Amino acid sequence: SGSGNILSDFQISAVLSDSAREKSIFIHGKLADQEAVVILEKTPIREDTLGEIFSGSRLTLDLRNDIYSTYRLQAPPHINEIKTTVVCPATQKHINKYQRQQSFLLEETWGDYQSITLPYIEKQSFSVQWVYNILEKKAEAERIVYEDPDPEVGFVLLPDFKWDQKQVDDLYLIAITHRRGIRSLRDLSSEHVPLLQNLFQKGKEAILQRYNLSASELRVHLHYQPSYYHLHVHFTKLGYEAPGCGVERAHLLADVIQNLLSDPYYYKTRTLYFPLRADNGLLSKFKEAGRL
Amino acid sequence: SGSGNILSDFQISAVLSDSAREKSIFIHGKLADQEAVVILEKTPIREDTLGEIFSGSRLTLDLRNDIYSTYRLQAPPHINEIKTTVVCPATQKHINKYQRQQSFLLEETWGDYQSITLPYIEKQSFSVQWVYNILEKKAEAERIVYEDPDPEVGFVLLPDFKWDQKQVDDLYLIAITHRRGIRSLRDLSSEHVPLLQNLFQKGKEAILQRYNLSASELRVHLHYQPSYYHLHVHFTKLGYEAPGCGVERAHLLADVIQNLLSDPYYYKTRTLYFPLRADNGLLSKFKEAGRL
Numbered sequence: 001s002g003s004g005n006i007l008s009d010f011q012i013s014a015v016l017s018d019s020a021r022e023k024s025i026f027i028h029g030k031l032a033d034q035e036a037v038v039i040l041e042k043t044p045i046r047e048d049t050l051g052e053i054f055s056g057s058r059l060t061l062d063l064r065n066d067i068y069s070t071y072r073l074q075a076p077p078h079i080n081e082i083k084t085t086v087v088c089p090a091t092q093k094h095i096n097k098y099q100r101q102q103s104f105l106l107e108e109t110w111g112d113y114q115s116i117t118l119p120y121i122e123k124q125s126f127s128v129q130w131v132y133n134i135l136e137k138k139a140e141a142e143r144i145v146y147e148d149p150d151p152e153v154g155f156v157l158l159p160d161f162k163w164d165q166k167q168v169d170d171l172y173l174i175a176i177t178h179r180r181g182i183r184s185l186r187d188l189s190s191e192h193v194p195l196l197q198n199l200f201q202k203g204k205e206a207i208l209q210r211y212n213l214s215a216s217e218l219r220v221h222l223h224y225q226p227s228y229y230h231l232h233v234h235f236t237k238l239g240y241e242a243p244g245c246g247v248e249r250a251h252l253l254a255d256v257i258q259n260l261l262s263d264p265y266y267y268k269t270r271t272l273y274f275p276l277r278a279d280n281g282l283l284s285k286f287k288e289a290g291r292l
Numbered sequence: 293s294g295s296g297n298i299l300s301d302f303q304i305s306a307v308l309s310d311s312a313r314e315k316s317i318f319i320h321g322k323l324a325d326q327e328a329v330v331i332l333e334k335t336p337i338r339e340d341t342l343g344e345i346f347s348g349s350r351l352t353l354d355l356r357n358d359i360y361s362t363y364r365l366q367a368p369p370h371i372n373e374i375k376t377t378v379v380c381p382a383t384q385k386h387i388n389k390y391q392r393q394q395s396f397l398l399e400e401t402w403g404d405y406q407s408i409t410l411p412y413i414e415k416q417s418f419s420v421q422w423v424y425n426i427l428e429k430k431a432e433a434e435r436i437v438y439e440d441p442d443p444e445v446g447f448v449l450l451p452d453f454k455w456d457q458k459q460v461d462d463l464y465l466i467a468i469t470h471r472r473g474i475r476s477l478r479d480l481s482s483e484h485v486p487l488l489q490n491l492f493q494k495g496k497e498a499i500l501q502r503y504n505l506s507a508s509e510l511r512v513h514l515h516y517q518p519s520y521y522h523l524h525v526h527f528t529k530l531g532y533e534a535p536g537c538g539v540e541r542a543h544l545l546a547d548v549i550q551n552l553l554s555d556p557y558y559y560k561t562r563t564l565y566f567p568l569r570a571d572n573g574l575l576s577k578f579k580e581a582g583r584l
Binding site: 005006007008010012015018019020021022023024025027040042043044045047050051053054055057058059067068069070071072073074075076077078080081082083084085086087088089090102103104105106107129130133139140143161167169170215216217218219221238239240241242245246247248250251252254255258270271273275292 | 297298299300302304307310311312313314315316317319332334335336337339342343345346347349350351355357358359360361362363364365366367368369370372373374375376377378379380381382394395396397398399507508509510511513530531533537538539540542543544546547550562563565567584
């Protein structure tokens with residue numbers, strides 16, 4: 001066991017969810033008497049490690065049939081790591097977040113937004129302190145890939161926690177606006193087009209320069225509902241089926257800009273559709289209002 | 293290196309494809325002078341190995357921010373194996389099968405559609421005879437789940453071939469319009485709203501009746517570009533990440549109807565974005581026109 005392995009004392013309460021496809025698992029438990037969520041996810045297989053995998057591994061034959069054979073391969077541990085995320089202390093909200101839940105598609109008119117969603121967001125007063133920490137360089141400053149410091153149209157671009165930055169195949173960056181108070185798509189109007197265009201253009205340029213991926217290799221989108229109510233944009237590699245890139249939740253930034261240019265109040269008139277998990281408090285509000 | 297590790301002599305020619313999400317990689321090379329394909333895929337994390345992972349691993353801190361911290365974990369090799377499949381001797385067909393094609397996001401204005409896409413579609417004259425066979429009950433008649441026979445607003449609803457119909461978790465049905473000559477989103481105008489509304493409403497009712505899934509449990513969408521140019525709509529289970537449901541290709545039917553109601557010629561004015569694989573003929577046409 002490695003020195004300083006704080007997880008050796010982790011007491012497992014329950015597996016919240018797992019994915020055989022993605023080789024990940026979400027576990028609830030206790031770490032030194034505090035509630036914690038631990039997320040394990042195996043890392044992608046990197047091309048530059050193949051030589052070492054083939055030469056330095058232990059191979060056990062499982063079965064052979066004609067031209068096909070399968071083996072179990074034990075690779076050197078340092079090229080076969082598991083990305084581990086610890087949330088501690090974790091609140092019941094964190095635990096619910098990672099608990100596998102059924103989803104339902106909601107239909108939100110502008111009236112629904114005003115009478116159900118907005119009051120819910122305001123009452124919850126979700127903390128975005130961690131976002132301000134990033135913007136103020138109090139945290140993750142060394143992770144910043146690009147920054148435009150302008151207070152009106154500027155932003156910070158940094159890797160999403162989901163991305164281990166070892167390969168661009170699953171590139172995932174987040175652009176967070178310096179401007180505060182824009183909660184989501186619903187707050188956008190044509191006045192924000194310069195901000196969105198600046199972020200789109202400079203974000204693409206920074207990714208081309210740093211990762212050598214052109215704009216046509218990117219999926220640049222926003223979520224509605226977002227997971228936190230401070231405007232941010234997802235830059236993901238096209239072809240990588242990133243979580244949250246489904247049509248039911250994602251909105252291409254190019255479309256958002258196009259929509260605002262064609263109608264300054266597009267997001268204040270449209271019905272928007274989005275999925276919510278069964279345990280989401282906002283879903284209960286929609287139910288109470290007879291909207292689900 | 294383990295005894296009998298036949299892969300220690302594997303000569304890598306090329307990585308055919310890989311998946312950062314699924315932690316797999318497909319490699320072409322030579323094994324003792326024979327063509328071979330080697331597939332590596334990390335194994336799912338099993339609940340019954342968690343104790344050993346937490347107690348017996350080496351943990352290295354990557355970063356810490358507030359309640360979040362991330363680590364790299366080196367697990368004991370025997371509980372962190374890589375499934376290895378060897379195809380040897382491999383033919384060119386095997387190699388092509390595993391070769392991934394990169395995708396690029398195209399930007400299609402209405403002008404591009406008229407000058408590049410439409411001529412390409414018309415020149416290819418892709419056959420939709422198999423669609424007509426279904427509509428005329430010359431094929432797959434026994435698979436039809438629901439039909440509205442009306443020639444103007446009617447449609448046939450049947451399971452997609454991708455769905456084995458064993459469980460509703462990955463439900464996937466296709467609604468094909470009886471009306472012919474509507475190639476894609478680009479052909480839609482407000483005159484088609486009654487057709488779309490009828491198909492949406494009756495499709496949802498049929499799925500509720502047959503599979504006991506309510507409308508809020510469905511993702512109902514169209515593709516652009518579609519894989520065949522006869523109007524059809526995808527009904528998939530929300531929460532099932534069906535192929536093609538990403539924001540870069542899918543359009544919610546509810547949004548399509550809303551768009552046509554707000555602007556009868558919405559799809560004849562908008563810039564649309566869609567991904568194409570590098571080997572797609574339409575992509576070459578966009579390149580020739582200097583649009584990629």
